[in-house]
């Protein structure tokens with residue numbers, strides 16, 4: 001499904017995303033959570049809408065997750081902000097020099113990313129963190145539009161988790177990069193170089209990392225060092241100097 005109109009810039013895209021109501025189940029869920037709230041955030045106003053990407057419009061590195069967390073980005077309105085997954089991700093981004101601070105608490109906390117933008121294949125918080133295949137496919141139009149706008153500068157993508165990996169491959173294929181067959185397998189540390197097949201594109205380096213969910217970080221399946229290694233490698237291929 002294409003975006004409702006031609007979007008000429010990242011700010012235009014971000015504004016259009018926040019008005020989307022294409023998935024009835026997710027619209028109902030994100031708004032219900034925003035009204036009921038978690039007790040710890042009872043005095044806060046929840047965002048309760050689709051969450052746009054975060055980071056500069058001329059990013060060289062794109063990080064792709066899964067979907068907003070019900071009491072994280074669905075509360076704060078900014079990707080990965082206000083939950084444990086974001087705590088791990090932003091600490092790692094700061095450790096390698098891609099973020100100006102290690103924490104992300106709310107949308108106006110001064111956090112800025114360097115040459116890096118983060119996005120997700122599904123923009124509304126899903127029940128149990130599980131979008132349906134139909135919701136994933138419906139939301140794909142936003143990631144496709146975002147990638148098109150980032151095409152002049154983006155050179156590497158880090159995908160957090162198998163869901164994002166599977167969701168992104170068709171986006172890349174329809175956006176002008178050759179995706180090999182059989183499809184590249186997701187894994188932590190996976191790295192595939194995709195040659196361009198459309199004008200105006202450069203080779204794109206695709207990296208996989210285990211997702212920063214508590215299921216992975218609390219069990220030690222994904223350590224900060226493992227995440228930082230993938231971010232450094234991807235940044236290096238994108239032409240970004242890390243620390």
Ligand code: SF4
Nearest residue numbers: 020022023050124139
């Ligand atoms: S998940 Fe995506 S397509 Fe569905 S309502 Fe949210 S923004 Fe729209």
